[in-house]
Each structure stands twice: as structure tokens, then as C-alpha cells.
Amino acid sequence: MNDKKLYMIGNAHLDPVWLWQWQEGFQEAKATFRSALDRMKESEDFIFTSSSAAMYEWIENNDPAMFEEIRARVKEGRWNIVGGWWIQPDCNIPGGESFVRQGLYGQRYFKEKFGVTAKVGYNVDSFGHNAMLPQILKKSGMDYYVMMRPMPNEKGLPSRLFWWQSDDGSKVLTFRIMFEYLSWGKDLENHVRRALGEFKEPLNDLMLFYGVGNHGGGPTKENIESIRRLNQEPDLPKLEFATPDQYFQDMVNSGLDFPVVHDDLQHHASGCYAAHSGIKQWNRQAENRLIAAEKFSALASWITGQPYPEEFTRAWKNVLFNQFHDILAGTSLEPAYEDARYLFGEAMAIADRSLNYAVQSLSWNIGIEQDETMRPIVVFNPHAWSSRVNVELEIGGIKDNSVLVDDTGKPVPFQTVKSQAAARGRYRLSFMAELPPLGYRVYKLFLESASLKPVGEPITASDLVLENSRLRLEFDKDTGFIKSLRDKKLDHEVLRGDGARPVVIDDTSDTWSHDVLHFDQKVGQFKAVRVQRIEHGPVKSVIRVVSEYGNSRLVQDFAMYPDQQQIDVSVTVDWREKFKMLKLVFPVNCVFSRHTYEIPYGTIEREHNGEEEPGQSWVDYSGIVQGSNRVYGLSLMNDAKYSYSIHNKELALTVLRSPIFAHHDPYEPEPDGEYSFIDQGIQQFHYSLLPHEEGWEQAGTVRRAAELNCKPVAIVESYHDGKLPQTDSYLSVDRDNVIVSAVKKAEDNDDLILRVYETDKRATTAEIRLPKWERSIRADFKPSEIKTFRVPADKNLPVTETSLLEWDL
Numbered sequence: 001m002n003d004k005k006l007y008m009i010g011n012a013h014l015d016p017v018w019l020w021q022w023q024e025g026f027q028e029a030k031a032t033f034r035s036a037l038d039r040m041k042e043s044e045d046f047i048f049t050s051s052s053a054a055m056y057e058w059i060e061n062n063d064p065a066m067f068e069e070i071r072a073r074v075k076e077g078r079w080n081i082v083g084g085w086w087i088q089p090d091c092n093i094p095g096g097e098s099f100v101r102q103g104l105y106g107q108r109y110f111k112e113k114f115g116v117t118a119k120v121g122y123n124v125d126s127f128g129h130n131a132m133l134p135q136i137l138k139k140s141g142m143d144y145y146v147m148m149r150p151m152p153n154e155k156g157l158p159s160r161l162f163w164w165q166s167d168d169g170s171k172v173l174t175f176r177i178m179f180e181y182l183s184w185g186k187d188l189e190n191h192v193r194r195a196l197g198e199f200k201e202p203l204n205d206l207m208l209f210y211g212v213g214n215h216g217g218g219p220t221k222e223n224i225e226s227i228r229r230l231n232q233e234p235d236l237p238k239l240e241f242a243t244p245d246q247y248f249q250d251m252v253n254s255g256l257d258f259p260v261v262h263d264d265l266q267h268h269a270s271g272c273y274a275a276h277s278g279i280k281q282w283n284r285q286a287e288n289r290l291i292a293a294e295k296f297s298a299l300a301s302w303i304t305g306q307p308y309p310e311e312f313t314r315a316w317k318n319v320l321f322n323q324f325h326d327i328l329a330g331t332s333l334e335p336a337y338e339d340a341r342y343l344f345g346e347a348m349a350i351a352d353r354s355l356n357y358a359v360q361s362l363s364w365n366i367g368i369e370q371d372e373t374m375r376p377i378v379v380f381n382p383h384a385w386s387s388r389v390n391v392e393l394e395i396g397g398i399k400d401n402s403v404l405v406d407d408t409g410k411p412v413p414f415q416t417v418k419s420q421a422a423a424r425g426r427y428r429l430s431f432m433a434e435l436p437p438l439g440y441r442v443y444k445l446f447l448e449s450a451s452l453k454p455v456g457e458p459i460t461a462s463d464l465v466l467e468n469s470r471l472r473l474e475f476d477k478d479t480g481f482i483k484s485l486r487d488k489k490l491d492h493e494v495l496r497g498d499g500a501r502p503v504v505i506d507d508t509s510d511t512w513s514h515d516v517l518h519f520d521q522k523v524g525q526f527k528a529v530r531v532q533r534i535e536h537g538p539v540k541s542v543i544r545v546v547s548e549y550g551n552s553r554l555v556q557d558f559a560m561y562p563d564q565q566q567i568d569v570s571v572t573v574d575w576r577e578k579f580k581m582l583k584l585v586f587p588v589n590c591v592f593s594r595h596t597y598e599i600p601y602g603t604i605e606r607e608h609n610g611e612e613e614p615g616q617s618w619v620d621y622s623g624i625v626q627g628s629n630r631v632y633g634l635s636l637m638n639d640a641k642y643s644y645s646i647h648n649k650e651l652a653l654t655v656l657r658s659p660i661f662a663h664h665d666p667y668e669p670e671p672d673g674e675y676s677f678i679d680q681g682i683q684q685f686h687y688s689l690l691p692h693e694e695g696w697e698q699a700g701t702v703r704r705a706a707e708l709n710c711k712p713v714a715i716v717e718s719y720h721d722g723k724l725p726q727t728d729s730y731l732s733v734d735r736d737n738v739i740v741s742a743v744k745k746a747e748d749n750d751d752l753i754l755r756v757y758e759t760d761k762r763a764t765t766a767e768i769r770l771p772k773w774e775r776s777i778r779a780d781f782k783p784s785e786i787k788t789f790r791v792p793a794d795k796n797l798p799v800t801e802t803s804l805l806e807w808d809l
Contacts, residue, residue: 004199004237006192006208007247008227011049012036012218013125013181013211016087017336018326019662020215029055030063032216037069040078043224047241048073051083051122053106054321056113074114080243081110084118084142089323091126091133092266092273092614093280093642095287096601096786097742097755098323099133100804101316103140107805108747117805120244121145121172124181124209126325127272127512128614131264132602135170135786139804144248146207148177149268158259161203161251165262167602167761167784173248173258175207182213188226192236199237202256206237207247264604270612271513273643274581274654275330277679279337281640282344283328284617286319288710289351292382295438295743296358296713298752299730303772306361308745309354315347331511333662334676355713359440363715366442366726370719375445380713381435384731384740389707390540390561390568391433393714394419395445398427403449406434407442407726411454413562414445415537430539432561435712438740439729442717454538457562461541463532466560471691473543473560473567480528480545480556485567487632487691492625494634494691496589496649500569502526502547502554505581507657510665511678517611519581519645519654526554538562551576566704567689573655578677581657584687587650588634590623595646596696598705601741601757602784610647612654618705619644620696621651631694637705640685653687697760702739731770738766738781747806752791758784775799 012032016025033055036048060067073079085102086109094102107117121137123129127149137145145164157176164174178198179191188210195208210227211219231239251258274280290312300306322340326332363378375395381387404414414431435441460467465474467488474484482499486492506521507513526547535542540561547554557570575582596605597615606613613619622633636644636651643654656679660669669675688708692699733740733756742755752773758764758781768777770791777789777799788802801809 002235002237003204004196005205006195006237006239007205007242008239009049009207009209009242009244010047010219010223011181011209011211011213012216013213014055014216015125015214015324015326016055017324017332017339018214019333021333021336022339026058026062028216029058030066032218033059033066033070036079036218037066037073039219039221039224040073042221045241046219046224047078047080047243048218049080049082049243051081051085051118052087053085053109054087054317057109060113071114074116080245081114081116082118082120082146082244083122084110084140086317086320087324088123088126089320090272090325090328091123091129093283093328094323094600095284095616096132096757097291098287098319099136099600100140100755102320103136104747104805105313105317105320107141117141119143120248122244123325124148124177127269127329128267129265130599130614131604132166132600132784134164134172135166135168135784136601136804137172138170139786141803141805143172144244145172145174146177146244147174147265148181150265151268154268155265157261159200159203160198160206162258163260164265165260168782171260173251174261175244175247177209178206181209183210183223184212188223189230192230192239195237205247205250207244264599266614267517267611269329269512269514270517271509271511271657271659272329272331273612273614274641274657275511275659275678276337277640277656277683279322279328279330279340280642281683281685282341283319283322284640284709286344286347286351289348289355290315290319291742292710292713293351293355293358295382296362296380297354298743298745300358300361301745302752303724304361304365306358309350309357311350311354312744315350318343318347330678331662359713359715362440362724363717364720365722366717366724367722368442368717368719368726373447373449375447376717376719377443377445378440378715378717379433379435379443380440380715381438382710382712383703383706384438384733385703386437387435387707387712389433389435389712390430391712391714392417392428392430393716394421395427395429395716396425397447398429398445399447401448403446403451403453404431405444405446411451412443413454413456413538415539417535432539433712436727436729437732438743440727442726456538459536459541459560459562461533461536461543461560463543466541466543466558468560468562468564470563470565471560471567473558475531475543475545477531478528480526480531480547485689485691487693490630490632490693492632493589495587497587499586500556501585502549503583503585503652504549504577505583506579507581507659508579509659510663511659511661512664514665519583519612520610520647523580524549549577565690565692569687569689570684571686572682572684574682575656575658575679578658582655583645583652584655585650585652586634586636586689588621588623589625590621590632591626593621593623593649596620596622597644598702601786603759603761608646608649610645613644614642615644616642617709618701619651620701621646622695633692633696633699635690635692635696635699635701635704636687637690637701637708638685638687639709656683697737700736702759703736706739730772731768733766733768735764735766737762737764740768746790750793752793753806754789754791755786756789757786758782
């Protein structure tokens, strides 16, 4: 008998959405689960493995009898729950808190309904895996991980089985699936025979996954009979019906040493980082709105007694479902994105309604004196650090002698910009607010005042130049590109050539961009048709660059503020090209560079080889100023995009790409066929440029990007008595590299939950202060460590650290 062993993992990879809409996936989930239960009745040794809490909830709600059958099989040990997440998501695009919520809602659902939690993380079809996942999995109760992509030809790994490690030292034992996660017809027998070549000493045990998949199905009678028949052949490995849990436990008990991989697992289908701008932007918006709404809802619940919304769970489940890898990656058929938009819409409506209830509950309790010439404006800061940020809001009645002051009576420069309403008497008020950490400040607009308006530091502005005390930004009148971006303090040119250059790239690949790593076939670039100053005042000055290419139009509004190092850019694209990609390119002027990308709740440094790379809201290019020892860099931040590349000292943001919807190689589109192309039409987003001395850590890039993505909330209030002061702060941290990313009510009681993480890969001791609760939390953080704290509603009980699932450690 062969001394090798294959653990046969019966599963059904079911995409709830892909080349079909969720309604079809819903039905197929029922059919697949029914089939697996039937196979168990026929074969006493058959075991089924399945993930994704969302699909179990479908069954619970639509076929309670089948759900009870599944519960019985789980208890029997023949139905194996893996994954522990709400769905099998894209593992690059969601934000850090979304990955936490995948486990929070998935694992707690499995515990409540089945009395178990998954020990094995399970994302067999996701298109790459970010480097923070080992820590997130470990702290969500999972010690093991199963993945498949990237395949061996896409990323070399030292073994099929390896320890995957995050920066904080967390490790999960990880298995890369052989061949496929499914088997059709005679595929199973072929896979068993091929597996003979996969055994590498000393590893004599491997997993082999079988069952009809993608559109569900699961193990067939033929599969099961084939396993029994093949098990009689002496030259083949021993075949055993098993679960991933059994396999990993046996491997741990074997005493073997497995190699350690400390890296992200990339690349597969790199076109997915940019495909379908809409789904990417909705995801970013929904995440940030929900996180802000939870923060202020938790604060209002404690401070004013405003009920904490139970709807947050439904909103998060909508977001998590839309993060399924074929939805968020942009690879599903076109109607699926209408469905996704509805789910995101419901989530954002819940978030916006809850946020409004919370901040208005707080602002209504602020004592504001009556003065009929004054309009009170309450501005809330969703971040746990002091912020100086531009605030804009619609308001009416502003006059030439109006004056804005803060809560101390100090005058604040402001300017009016064009209202979003085409009506008389409406204006858009713009000013720089100085806000306390996770708190608010009252500003007062006196409509008629004899006081002199404050004189702010002037911005020099023409049609081609913006200049403040720190930066000088100049545009080329013929091309519309940035001609010069100079740091005045250091007399340093930040760019070594034309910046904000809109480059058009030929992209005939399929929706995934299978087997494509570089997008570098430049076919043209946008040309300016107008460059002009459109705003100028004490708060900001703006130059608009309008460019055209083919049938497409690009508008970039570059805003500069007094005494600010950051340039904010508002972008509107009207895209009409097909099989093309658009990048914004910035050639950075430094040598010996390092290139840092934000990933979910962490960062990673990558090579500058031109490969398309996934990232969250920012990427940084830093190095040495040539001819000196000075470190300098440029952070590029945005509020909607996730795809970047760096090559030949050029940092590029991928704005969009326009393949055919759900086009999968090797299918060849018909020459005269009618197809829908992705990203046609108008879209808007924002990006910011942050030139900085030293590294991104000293520049505060993480915080600036967070401010770009989650802006202050401004409320025009009225006059009333109240118990709250005109400025207050509810939470702060004494270290710049430690961020409180989430504040929420606990899942099981009225305690407060804080999510906190270290940003700079530095071991740190930080103090988190909650003055209104008379609490202070002092904690040691490993590099890039995520921590969760429970602040009891009972002040006599101590603050404790919990798992990401809010369970005791």
C-alpha cells in the first residue's frame, strides 16, 4: 500500500453571484445543500465541508426543515463548517474593519445556530490575499487557512503547507489547494493520479478537494463511488473522506516543521483591483459611513440616551455580502451590479439615518445662546485625533459683512463657493475647522457684523499657479499637466517631470485580466482644452484643468489652502472608450526609493517593477533627494480607488478600465457582437497629494487619508438650552501611530467596544483616554497589531481586551 494519504474534502464551491444574479444563487444554495444531505443518507462515511454564513441564513429563512437537518449533521460531525466569515470575499479590496466584521457576524452566527465556530479560514477562489489576514483570522478564532489563488505559476511558495505570518507575529497554518477546488466527471480520478507528483518529503499527506462547483452542485454519487474504487488501487495514495479540520490537526500533531511565509499572497487577476469603479466606490463609502455612524451612535447612546440602532447588523451584512469576490472584484454580469447598488443603498441609508439621529441628538443638547443675527453650525469630528480640515455646507442668507467665529469668539476665515442649488439666496460656505478628537465644535455665522473679517494668510493664485507659504504648484497651459510642484521650505522639486498626467493604455484583456501583470501599452494621453482659476479666497484657491481624449472628458480641480502641505483634487471623468485603461501618473523626484501601500489595517512595501498592485486609500513613494542625505516623499491618497503601479520612478493611480462585463478568457467576443462595457459614463472621486519631508510615518499619511475618506459632519443648528458645552472631545490617543478605528456598542450588551491598531510597524505603548467615562486604557502594541477593548457600562468593572469576536481572551 502506498504510504501517501489524500484527505478527500467534499465541498461545493457556490458563487452566490457571478454569471447569474443572487436569486439564482439563492436557489442553487438550497439545491446544493439538499444534495449534500442526500449523499449523507446514502453514504455513512461521506463528509461535507461548507463555508459562508450568508447562505446558511438563506436556508434558515427559506427552508427551516432543511436547516434543522443541517444542524443535526453538524452535531453528528459529518457537516463541517469552515470559513467563519459571512461570505468568501475579495481579500484585497475590503477595509480592515470589514474583514473583522466578516468574522464577527459569521462566527457569532455559527456559534448561535450550530454551537460551533470555524477553526479553518476558507477563501478558495479569492484573487489574492492581503498580508494582514493571518492576524485577523487568528484573532477571529481560526488557526488554519485554505486558499488556492495565486496558483503556483503566479507565486512560488516553499510548500503546499506553510505557516503564513503577519507583521505582529500571528501565524496560521495554510494550505494551497492542488489543481482546483472542484471536480467534473472524470476530473476526480485525474486529480488523484496527478497528486502523486505533488507529494514532497517529508509531507506525505495532502488535501484533495472534490465536488461540482462554481454554480454549486457538490459531491456526486459518481465522485463517492470513484473514491471507493480508487482506494483499492495499491499504487495510489490512501483516500479518506475527511475535513480540513482533521487534516490540519493531524499535521500539527505530526511534529513536522513547516516553512514560514511573511508576505502577501499575490497576484491573480490584477485587473480586478480596478474593474467596475462603481462597486469599488460604493464599498468605500458604505464602510466609512457605517463606521462613522456607529461611533456617534455609541457616543449618543451613552451621553444623551439616544437608542443605539439595531439596524447596523443588517447594514453590515449587506456590505459584507457585496464584498463577495466576484461582486467586489467587478467580474459579475451587469445586472448583478444593480442588485449590489440596492444592497449598498440600504446600508448607506441606515448609516446616514443613524448618523443623523446621533449627531442631532448631541447637537440638540448643546447650550447655544439666542441671537437672531447668528446661525450656529456644529461640526463633528469622526476621528480620534485633532483635525484641521476644510468644511463645506449649504446655507442661506450670507451677506458681505457676515463674520464666522468659533466657540471662543475667535474670527475664522471663510468664503462662499457656488451652491449646488440653482436658486437665489443659497451659498456653499467653506472654512477650515479645527476640531477636537472624536468630538465637536460650535461655529457661529453672524449674518451682519461690524467686526472686521479675519485676514488669513494669502494664497497667490493665477490661471496657472497656486502658491502658499509651503508649496508652489504650476501648470503647463498647453498640456494641463503639473509643470512644477515645489516644496518652498526645502527648495525641492517634488516631481521630476509632468505630473497628474492622464495616460490612456490599451487593455484588451478580459474582465479579470488573466495572466496580465503589467498595463503599460500607452496609446495616448488627454490634452488640455482649458486651464483656469475658478475659485480664489481666504480659505482656498482652485485651478480647473479640463482635458479630452477621443470621446472622453476629464476635469480636475486642484485646491490649495493657506499654510497647508496638501493639495486636494476633485475629479470628474466622462469615459467613452472601450478596451482602454486610464492612469494618472506622477514622476517622483528621489532615488533609493521605498514604496509603501496601505492594506487592510496595515501596510506593506513592494517592488517598483510596474506590476499592478492592490492597495487601500493611499500609497507612498519616498526616497533620498539626489545629492543629499534628505529623505523626501509623496503620498497619493484617494477616496474611491484601489489599484496602483510604480515603474521608472513613476507612481500611477489606476482610475478605471473598460473591458466587457463578465468576459472570461478563452471566450473570444464576436467581432460584430453587442456587448456592455464597464465604466462607461460619468464618475467622480477625489485624490490628494501630500509631499513630505522624511517618511510617510512622520507625515501623518494614515490620518490624512482617513480624513479624506471620512469627512466631518456639519449641522446648522438653532438656539436652545443644553447640558453640553460648545466644544467637547470624547476619546483620544497619545500616540500618532495608534488609531481607534471603530467605536460601537457590544453585540451582547450595552458595553462599549473599541477597535485600535498600530499603523507604523513599531512596537508602541499607548494610552487611550475616554474622559467622559473616566476611563483610561494603557496598552502595549506589537508592530501592526490590532486590539479590541471592552469598556463595561458598569463603571465598577474593569476594561478588558477581547478577541475580534468580542469574546474574552
